[in-house]
Amino acid sequence: MTFVQLIDCKTSRFDEMDRLMDTWVEQTRGKRTATHAVVGKDRSDASHFIEIVEFPSYEEAMRNSNLPETDKVFRELVALCDEMPTFTDLDVVRDEKLYAATARQFFETVGTAGELPPLNGLMAESYHDHDPSNEQDVIGMDAMRREADMWRGAFDVRFTIEDQISEDDRVCTRWTFTGTHHGDFMGLPPTGREVTMTGTTVFRFDDDGKIAEGWWQYDRLGLLSQLGALDPLET
Template sequence: MFNRTQGAGGGAMTFVQLIDCKTSRFDEMNRLMDTWVEQTRGKRTATHNLIGKDRSDATHFIEIVEFPSYEEAMRNSNLPETDKIFQEMVALCDEMPTFTDLDVVRDEQLYAANIRRFFETLAVKGELPPLNGLMVEDYHDHDPANEQDTIGLDAMRREIGMWRGAFDFTFTIDDQIAQGDRVSTRWTWNGVHNGDFMGIPATGQQVTMTGTTVFRCEEGGKIVEGWWQYDRLGLMAQLGALDALEG
């Protein structure tokens, strides 16, 4: 947040700065940071800010600030508000803070990667692979199309099997946002109707559907709970199930 970036930077890769400081006046520093956020509204270029406290030393804090690029970090550093607040921050520190400038060379959202593997697994041809590496045994699924929630890995396998028995399909991940223990995925599903689905015999029809799923993950990365929203009505229309009603 209070970056003092120096020297020449690299290309347009994501840039992160670590600020290591010791202070016994963190509450005052926290209020100072709130002031900086307010004063630089619409000007600052930082995209993510995280502060951690050392479990073994209550006066030791590390701030992690992310920018779209080194150049954007320089713009942030050159704001007059940043310079002023930085001087006040130093006064609150027990000693001079240190700064480490990092170009991000790998950024893997581990929960999000596990969710991508889940969607890939659903569409695997042949027998459905085991899911216990991706989901907990007491997984809890919320699907508005089902009268009751699907609870447990065995029940989820049966639910997935119903879809796999009716369609050959693939998922395309359109967007993914991870925050805390939750991953939101916006997806497009494309399939061929080659088996009975909700009483509708196979039509050979190519169908498509969009939806969004929010998954909650445990610390180890396995999926604990899921909430689905998708265009099932649009799917049924493509299968001709609404023609009789419209008639």
């Protein structure tokens, strides 16, 4: 079970504390077990800081605490605090990856049968799309709707999410696209063929939690080959 520790302290010497934490990170490289750390400053009290440290489990947190470097840094950290810091140990019972869920919902929405549902709950109005198959970037949510409708008009779009990796404001999704070619696509009349295509999309999210920018990479050549649009190699 994921474990989180909250370290609550007050200090007027944060710059020194920040340098101390950099030193600890360097000294414990390859040994520390923390997977994520965030430090926040109280907006109403500039001397009040809270560090949130995430570990894979309580046992891994204890391994981290028992490192000799951790003990040394802790004593130096206490000396930089205006008062004794407090610690709160938490077992994580709910962990929502909100950006990743929104990215998944985008693919589910595009794959919805019938009229394309609204995208304003998922995408920013100023959405910026980077697709190497387009001569120019697609700018704006309405333009992205037209792009999605082009694909949906040619195929009964279905996405399977294979993997997702989320970091900061970006989510990378590896997906598999399947569909039957039932409409015009890049000048190709319907073939009735069932096609499969793999791809990866990186979405950047804005401060409102909406998709603000996207970068696409997918096997367009493989798709055209399945549609019979490429000449067979001469032997």
